[in-house]
Amino acid sequence: MGKQSTMSVSDIQLRNKTSFKQTIQNSLTMAYRGLLKIRRTPEQLFDVTFQPIIFTLMFTYIFGGAISGNVQNYLPIIIPGILVQTVITTSIVTGTQLREDMDKGVFDRFKSLPIARIAPLAGALLADTIRYTIATVLTFSMGYVLGYHPEGGIGSVVLAGLLVITCSWAISWIFAFFGVIARTASSVQGISMLILFPLTFLSNAFVPAETMPNWLQMFVKFNPISHLVTAVRDLANTGTLGWDLIISLTGATVIVAIFAPLTVRAYMRKA
Amino acid sequence: MKSDYRMKSENVKYAVEAQGLIRTFGDHRAVDGVDLMVPTGSIYGVLGPNGAGKTTTIRMLATLLRTDAGSAKIFGYDVEKESQIVRQLIGVTGQYASVDESLTATENLMIFSRLLGLSRLEAKRKANDLLEEFGLMDAAKRPLKNFSGGMRRRLDLAASLIAQPPLIFLDEPTTGLDPRTRNQMWNTIRQLVKSGSTVLLTTQYLQEADELADRIAVIDQGRVVAEGAVNELKESMGTSSLHLSIQHTQDIPNARLIVEQVLNVTSAVSPEGRMITAPMTTADRVTDLLVALREADIKLAELSVRKPSLDEVFLTITGEGRGENLTHSNHKKRGII
Numbered sequence: 316m317g318k319q320s321t322m323s324v325s326d327i328q329l330r331n332k333t334s335f336k337q338t339i340q341n342s343l344t345m346a347y348r349g350l351l352k353i354r355r356t357p358e359q360l361f362d363v364t365f366q367p368i369i370f371t372l373m374f375t376y377i378f379g380g381a382i383s384g385n386v387q388n389y390l391p392i393i394i395p396g397i398l399v400q401t402v403i404t405t406s407i408v409t410g411t412q413l414r415e416d417m418d419k420g421v422f423d424r425f426k427s428l429p430i431a432r433i434a435p436l437a438g439a440l441l442a443d444t445i446r447y448t449i450a451t452v453l454t455f456s457m458g459y460v461l462g463y464h465p466e467g468g469i470g471s472v473v474l475a476g477l478l479v480i481t482c483s484w485a486i487s488w489i490f491a492f493f494g495v496i497a498r499t500a501s502s503v504q505g506i507s508m509l510i511l512f513p514l515t516f517l518s519n520a521f522v523p524a525e526t527m528p529n530w531l532q533m534f535v536k537f538n539p540i541s542h543l544v545t546a547v548r549d550l551a552n553t554g555t556l557g558w559d560l561i562i563s564l565t566g567a568t569v570i571v572a573i574f575a576p577l578t579v580r581a582y583m584r585k586a
Numbered sequence: 587m588k589s590d591y592r593m594k595s596e597n598v599k600y601a602v603e604a605q606g607l608i609r610t611f612g613d614h615r616a617v618d619g620v621d622l623m624v625p626t627g628s629i630y631g632v633l634g635p636n637g638a639g640k641t642t643t644i645r646m647l648a649t650l651l652r653t654d655a656g657s658a659k660i661f662g663y664d665v666e667k668e669s670q671i672v673r674q675l676i677g678v679t680g681q682y683a684s685v686d687e688s689l690t691a692t693e694n695l696m697i698f699s700r701l702l703g704l705s706r707l708e709a710k711r712k713a714n715d716l717l718e719e720f721g722l723m724d725a726a727k728r729p730l731k732n733f734s735g736g737m738r739r740r741l742d743l744a745a746s747l748i749a750q751p752p753l754i755f756l757d758e759p760t761t762g763l764d765p766r767t768r769n770q771m772w773n774t775i776r777q778l779v780k781s782g783s784t785v786l787l788t789t790q791y792l793q794e795a796d797e798l799a800d801r802i803a804v805i806d807q808g809r810v811v812a813e814g815a816v817n818e819l820k821e822s823m824g825t826s827s828l829h830l831s832i833q834h835t836q837d838i839p840n841a842r843l844i845v846e847q848v849l850n851v852t853s854a855v856s857p858e859g860r861m862i863t864a865p866m867t868t869a870d871r872v873t874d875l876l877v878a879l880r881e882a883d884i885k886l887a888e889l890s891v892r893k894p895s896l897d898e899v900f901l902t903i904t905g906e907g908r909g910e911n912l913t914h915s916n917h918k919k920r921g922i923i
Binding site: 329330331332333337340341344345347348351352355356419420421422423424425426427428429430434 | 648649650663668669670671673674675676677678680682684685686687688689693697698700701702703729745
């Protein structure tokens with residue numbers, strides 16, 4: 316300890332509030348930590364690597380003929396659908412990993428540091444956007460290989476990708492909330508699947524809603540996932556920025572506005 | 587920053603002032619009205635058996651756990667209302683190393699340094715300095731999975747020292763370490779205090795508290811059952827005791843009788859049945875006792891006079907008032923020796 320002299324209490328600039336700038340810095344540092352962890356354990360990326368490839372192949376060839384007559388005509392419908400479904404499903408992992416992470420001693424240290432309370436959560440969620448990006452790029456690439464050539468052009472496709480990533484990030488706050496309040500990682504997985512499975516399948520992601528019974532059409536119409544899927548289709552296939560885009564972004568904002576404070580509060584209480 | 591706080595007074599007498607801390611988990615009152623006053627610049631030991639409430643107390647003082655009742659101040663700042671200030675004044679090293687398993691030692695220290703507001707360059711320098719001081723330089727680039735328990739603890743302590751906090755909480759810093767690493771840890775802790783820190787450490791080992799602490803609080807079942815300087819505690823136990831080993835076991839009942847008659851006290855026999863223990867009020871009487879034993883032709887193997895060890899102090903204190911509490915009968919039994 317020779318060289319390390321201790322700060323005397325009066326040397327330290329003490330403040331009881333965390334500034335906005337510090338909050339951003341802390342969150343970015345925590346995101347960096349998340350990226351380091353992904354780099355150390357690349358097997359975490361199995362799901363985002365193989366799910367887009369397998370699902371795209373599977374659904375395209377199973378439903379293609381039945382719904383659109385042939386695979387080629389089905390691609391503009393299914394690729395945005397698969398994209399939304401895959402990336403949003405991926406965001407469940409955020410919750411389960413957060414649960415596992417929080418059980419480790421290192422979270423105690425984060426809590427004892429004078430950092431923004433939200434930083435360990437925000438950082439973890441931010442780092443996971445890398446996973447959504449991988450899944451997005453792979454789904455579009457897979458579509459391209461199968462013969463999907465979106466008419467909206469590369470710019471619109473990139474925008475569509477960003478939209479899906481943003482919305483998934485927003486939705487991951489819901490799963491982060493479960494991650495904080497649940498007791499085990501597997502229960503987080505269970506609850507999250509239970510919510511997402513009907514939401515993604517009872518939408519227009521795979522099948523046009525018109526073929527469904529009326530009561531189901533109602534549900535599909537109001538399902539936020541449907542709006543996101545339509546927004547992505549509009550962007551990628553025609554390059555239009557429509558109502559569905561606004562609805563999707565509004566929905567994402569509302570989710571973050573509700574679940575980010577809820578999650579941070581639950582996280583603090585769990586302390 | 588607009589809302590800069592300054593120390594309320596330049597020299598704060600107490601690093602920790604806790605009054606009536608209570609924390610309940612379900613029906614179980616883990617901490618049941620703990621008072622603690624830790625003088626600035628000292629090593630303060632919180633001693634107690636497993637499950638006594640040591641860790642819960644530390645977690646409340648370190649802002650990791652809310653208190654159900656009572657108040658705690660760190661250098662005059664309230665742990666609940668001014669928690670973010672308190673966090674700038676403390677370092678916490680937990681019972682289980684609170685570092686990231688999948689990252690390397692350098693990466694861990696870098697991340698904690700960055701979180702504490704150091705620039706990338708400063709963080710790098712800080713990490714290197716600390717790794718060198720704690721003898722972890724060779725392992726700096728290895729993931730912690732391959733670290734020994736001792737190395738992990740050292741890294742954990744290093745991480746607590748990044749901000750050079752004036753108060754450091756060490757929750758059972760040497761539990762599970764081998765004697766050599768434990769001694770290294772002790773030296774590190776002593777040096778910390780020399781450099782001006784206050785250290786609050788919990789331990790189950792009396793020897794550790796005896797070696798390190800200036801003052802000790804003994805906690806049992808969520809309450810402070812004794813508090814004071816180490817010597818005061820030992821003295822409060824009163825007199826020294828006389829230990830006699832008898833060569834032939836068959837002589838023991840006879841020898842015991844003589845001891846009790848001559849010294850006018852009640853004696854005890856160790857479970858192995860070779861050692862008679864008796865309190866000793868005046869040293870003069872020992873001569874009479876030895877003469878009496880020789881006259882009875884009882885041969886001694888060994889004779890010693892011992893001051894009460896902290897172990898005895900501890901076991902006596904925590905053994906009291908337990909009634910028929912079976913879960914702790916283990917301690918009681920040992921307390922009789």
